[in-house]
Amino acid sequence: MPLARSQMMAVSDPFAHASDEDLLLAHASGDPRAAGALTQRVLPRVLAQALRMLANRAEAEDVAQDAMLRLWRIAPDWRRGEAQVTTWLYRVVANLCTDRLRKRRHVAMDEIAEPLDSAPSVAAQMQTRARLRALSDALAQLPERQAQAVALRHLEGLSNPQIAEIMDISVASVESLTARGKRALSAIMAGRRAELGYDDDEPT
Amino acid sequence: MTMTNPPDDMLSDLFAQARKLTPMPxxxxIARVLADAARPLPVRHPQPSVWAQLRAMIGGWPALGGLATATVAGIWIGIAPPPLVADYAAALLDEPVSLGLSPEEFMIAGEFSDG
Incomplete structure (x- = not known):
């Protein structure tokens, strides 16, 4: 639907100097253009966070839509200055993703595509996909708070104070969670090293 | 001095590859998200009480007022029938008639046949 994007681009200008929160509150008070502008701003990051944790486009899109739906729902009750919209979204997406990962624990992992013997670029793409899926499956085996902290630190590249605010815990707790989570991930991934092509292929 | 062991190299590489993912919606x-945004918020109406539902079914307060008046009048006529009612009933049934409010009494005293 090309209409959606053009609509979105067209409405972005009037809000050039508005904060995310301004847009959310404008949406809540009935401004029909605000949702498009806010979506354009935050949806790419929301989708990226979900895709990095889940390594599955369809699932990531569902999570992104769900997170945005929750944002629209909370808009009328949003209290100015209490939290940042981006912080709130990081938290909601992290929670939705660990919910999905929990359900994945009991599902067989044999849906990972084997690299096909075709053009090198395609084979490399397949390998990258398999590696990221393996990382996501390893995250699924971690306690949820560890998985969230590791993902926010290493997949999103956020600072420990930012993560502390998102997860509503102390910086010391973030450090502890990420350290333990990363150790556990190492242990899980060590067993898949050869399968993922890390023995013969130098990481770039 | 620090030594990086192989699993950490692998993890660092995996993290870096994941960070490179920058999908565009x-x-x-976008259409799904905006459709959700355009949908009116679910308004949380409290479930109307049984009494309110009954009132609405009957036709609201005006109907209830009429119903109450008729009920009171009916009870009053039952308790203290004006002489005209008793006379009319007697004339109609050709017998003296008394009506009571208790189940035992709530039958027409005396026997009568059709016609």
Missing amino acids: DDAL
């Missing part, structure tokens, strides 16, 4: 996803 396609038009279909």
